[in-house]
Amino acid sequence: MTAQVLQSPLDRDVLETNCEESLTEIQAAVSKAKNQADSKVSMDTVTMVAKDDSTQQLKLATSPPLVYENGLASFHAENNLTGLSSEAEEVMVSGPQSEVTADEPQHSPIHPHLGVSLPSAGVTQRGRCPDDNNSSQRVTAVSQHIAGFQLTSPQVSQPDHTVSSPQPCISPSKQRDDSPNQNSSRSPGFACVNGLPGLSQATSEAVDKNGPVNVTACSPVDTITTTASMAGDITDNMHFDSNSQMNMAHSYLQYLSQKRQESEKNDKSEKSCAESVGQGVAGDRKDLMLDLGDGAESGHKGSDLSMDGVSDDSNSYEDPIFSDPDEMEDYMRKKQEGRLEPSDLCNLGGRNVNQYGREFTNGRPLPDHLRVQILQLALQGIRPCEISRQLQVSHGCVSKILNRYRKTGSINPGQIGGSKPKVTTPDVVNRVRRYKAENPQMFAWEIRQKLLGDGICNEKNIPSISSINRIIRDKALQQRRLDFGQSSEQEDGDSDGESTAMSRMIDQYQREYAQYRAEQQAAKQAQAAQKPQTVHPAFNIPARASLFSVQSAAAALQLGTEQEPVPKKTKNKSSAASPHEDGQSLKVPEPRTESHQNLSSPQRPRKSPETVPSPGRTEKDSPSGAPLLKAELSPSRKSSEMVRASLAAKV
DNA sequence: TCCGTCACGGTTGAA
DNA sequence: GCTTCAACCGTGACG
Numbered sequence: 001m002t003a004q005v006l007q008s009p010l011d012r013d014v015l016e017t018n019c020e021e022s023l024t025e026i027q028a029a030v031s032k033a034k035n036q037a038d039s040k041v042s043m044d045t046v047t048m049v050a051k052d053d054s055t056q057q058l059k060l061a062t063s064p065p066l067v068y069e070n071g072l073a074s075f076h077a078e079n080n081l082t083g084l085s086s087e088a089e090e091v092m093v094s095g096p097q098s099e100v101t102a103d104e105p106q107h108s109p110i111h112p113h114l115g116v117s118l119p120s121a122g123v124t125q126r127g128r129c130p131d132d133n134n135s136s137q138r139v140t141a142v143s144q145h146i147a148g149f150q151l152t153s154p155q156v157s158q159p160d161h162t163v164s165s166p167q168p169c170i171s172p173s174k175q176r177d178d179s180p181n182q183n184s185s186r187s188p189g190f191a192c193v194n195g196l197p198g199l200s201q202a203t204s205e206a207v208d209k210n211g212p213v214n215v216t217a218c219s220p221v222d223t224i225t226t227t228a229s230m231a232g233d234i235t236d237n238m239h240f241d242s243n244s245q246m247n248m249a250h251s252y253l254q255y256l257s258q259k260r261q262e263s264e265k266n267d268k269s270e271k272s273c274a275e276s277v278g279q280g281v282a283g284d285r286k287d288l289m290l291d292l293g294d295g296a297e298s299g300h301k302g303s304d305l306s307m308d309g310v311s312d313d314s315n316s317y318e319d320p321i322f323s324d325p326d327e328m329e330d331y332m333r334k335k336q337e338g339r340l341e342p343s344d345l346c347n348l349g350g351r352n353v354n355q356y357g358r359e360f361t362n363g364r365p366l367p368d369h370l371r372v373q374i375l376q377l378a379l380q381g382i383r384p385c386e387i388s389r390q391l392q393v394s395h396g397c398v399s400k401i402l403n404r405y406r407k408t409g410s411i412n413p414g415q416i417g418g419s420k421p422k423v424t425t426p427d428v429v430n431r432v433r434r435y436k437a438e439n440p441q442m443f444a445w446e447i448r449q450k451l452l453g454d455g456i457c458n459e460k461n462i463p464s465i466s467s468i469n470r471i472i473r474d475k476a477l478q479q480r481r482l483d484f485g486q487s488s489e490q491e492d493g494d495s496d497g498e499s500t501a502m503s504r505m506i507d508q509y510q511r512e513y514a515q516y517r518a519e520q521q522a523a524k525q526a527q528a529a530q531k532p533q534t535v536h537p538a539f540n541i542p543a544r545a546s547l548f549s550v551q552s553a554a555a556a557l558q559l560g561t562e563q564e565p566v567p568k569k570t571k572n573k574s575s576a577a578s579p580h581e582d583g584q585s586l587k588v589p590e591p592r593t594e595s596h597q598n599l600s601s602p603q604r605p606r607k608s609p610e611t612v613p614s615p616g617r618t619e620k621d622s623p624s625g626a627p628l629l630k631a632e633l634s635p636s637r638k639s640s641e642m643v644r645a646s647l648a649a650k651v
Numbered sequence: 652t653c654c655g656t657c658a659c660g661g662t663t664g665a666a
Numbered sequence: 667g668c669t670t671c672a673a674c675c676g677t678g679a680c681g
Contacts, residue, residue: 352677354678360675419665
């Protein structure tokens with residue numbers, strides 16, 4: 001199948017022989033390692049990894065020294081990867097030497113938090129990582145650690161002898177030629193199909209020999225591992241102790257298995273590989289991956305990449321970069337001639353290249369293996385700026401990830417998309433309205449506390465003060481409009497007391513505000529007669545008044561004014577969080593001088609929505625120019641009076 | 652030079 | 667099936 005397409009420069013007999021021998025050794029070593037580590041991981045997984053490692057070994061043994069560059073480190077092919085069996089017995093083997101971090105401690109045990117931070121610890125990300133061409137790599141990486149093997153050198157994915165024709169999906173970041181460590185032997189035509197780098201000849205032949213690695217018997221995870229291992233695009237240079245390996249791998253595998261099941265349910269798009277990438281190697285490789293990946297059932301991406309839910313869909317077959325063969329040809333010709341410029345790498349299928357030359361997909365999270373590497377390097381004491389350069393990740397991203405780790409202990413990205421569960425359930429709305437009807441003078445924060453106290457809500461699903469105000473306001477508006485829409489003489493059945501209570505509340509507000517204004521006037525006059533105070537009134541107010549100063553604004557919002565609109569797209573996290581979670585963060589209109597002067601007054605300044613203009617908030621302040629409640633409630637003063645008379649009559 | 656912050660343009664998924 | 671919206675993302679500029 002694949003061998004028919006992939007021309008081998010290698011001696012197949014030698015490969016097969018070596019493969020068998022290595023496989024035997026590796027399996028023995030794996031068994032030993034497995035016993036030592038008391039793994040819960042199935043032997044099938046480990047075995048298949050060993051198979052792939054064996055193929056990689058073969059590949060490496062016949063390949064010139066190559067340098068793999070993926071940002072973090074340049075993995076030298078001269079790493080001794082041929083002694084797999086002996087290394088496997090040691091379980092812990094030295095990872096590939098990072099050229100950049102050669103002086104850094106190479107075998108530092110992984111940070112205890114790291115295990116928590118792995119995706120098994122609750123990755124909520126639903127999409128697939130952009131650069132994580134096959135996030136199953138991580139499975140491979142972990143599994144390879146399990147197997148006690150040296151992390152596979154990515155040369156196995158090098159296309160030197162692999163791909164006979166360029167692939168439509170290019171992974172420019174993996175073929176940049178600007179690295180000083182680049183090796184000229186790398187094929188410029190190396191392509192990545194479906195996120196999988198080109199299969200090496202050795203791998204292909206090994207697969208041909210060993211078959212599709214027991215596809216039918218493979219668990220999904222096993223399948224992932226196999227495919228990813230064949231891809232061999234491993235950048236992981238971490239070192240784990242065996243227990244950590246096992247725990248992490250087990251949880252990771254569980255996670256991936258779960259994701260796989262979810263993905264299979266949701267995998268609606270089933271385009272064939274041939275449709276997207278055309279004929280040729282890709283199709284054959286698709287077949288190979290189908291055989292290896294999913295028993296040729298689900299096809300391309302769903303078979304081997306989307307199962308974990310964190311792979312990159314940008315690298316799927318559905319995302320061909322070059323729709324025009326000429327364009328692709330031009331790209332590849334440039335690549336071969338070394339004339340490829342950064343501009344050629346930009347905007348490939350919506351992908352971008354950052355200032356370091358690494359390809360990224362805008363809007364998509366950094367792949368997990370890079371996140372882990374960021375964390376590990378940071379734990380090794382490497383400065384963020386250096387991590388940024390090494391991994392070719394922007395320092396802002398590094399900073400963000402590390403900050404998140406400091407705060408949450410996790411390096412996983414947050415949940416992308418979706419909606420927060422609605423807190424203003426009908427029950428809560430009814431409760432709020434009932435509270436307000438029972439006690440019209442209740443402030444929103446009081447309602448909020450009462451909701452908590454009554455056990456209607458908890459701290460997590462308690463609506464914000466603004467939400468409560470909105471409920472009240474909406475109810476008031478609804479009631480008003482209902483009243484306007486009906487004849488004043490008509491008995492509308494609205495005898496539930498709410499409209500009555502509202503009208504009473506409005507009248508009371510009017511009276512109180514009139515009193516408030518009068519007191520303010522008196523206070524002003526008194527202050528004018530006194531010496532001006534140097535102390536800000538806010539510093540000399542009782543706690544109750546302080547709280548009131550906030551709540552007065554909220555109360556103002558709930559009746560008299562349009563609520564401050566939430567910015568359509570909150571950029572500021574501080575504002576993104578519910579600003580009304582506590583009184584201190586409550587955003588209120590600009591304090592008006594009158595309020596300041598009256599902060600110490602026990603009198604609650606209530607404003608009338610109809611007769612009294614808002615002290616600090618006018619129609620001018622309404623962002624959209626929307627009329628304030630005054631206008632909404634009373635299109636004309638006359639009708640307003642009529643309504644009030646009607647309400648009074650009901651009372 | 653380093654680093655924290657944030658606007659920007661993008662993706663995602665629930666409603 | 668489409669749109670809207672609010673969450674998230676990484677990048678890159680800025681201070």
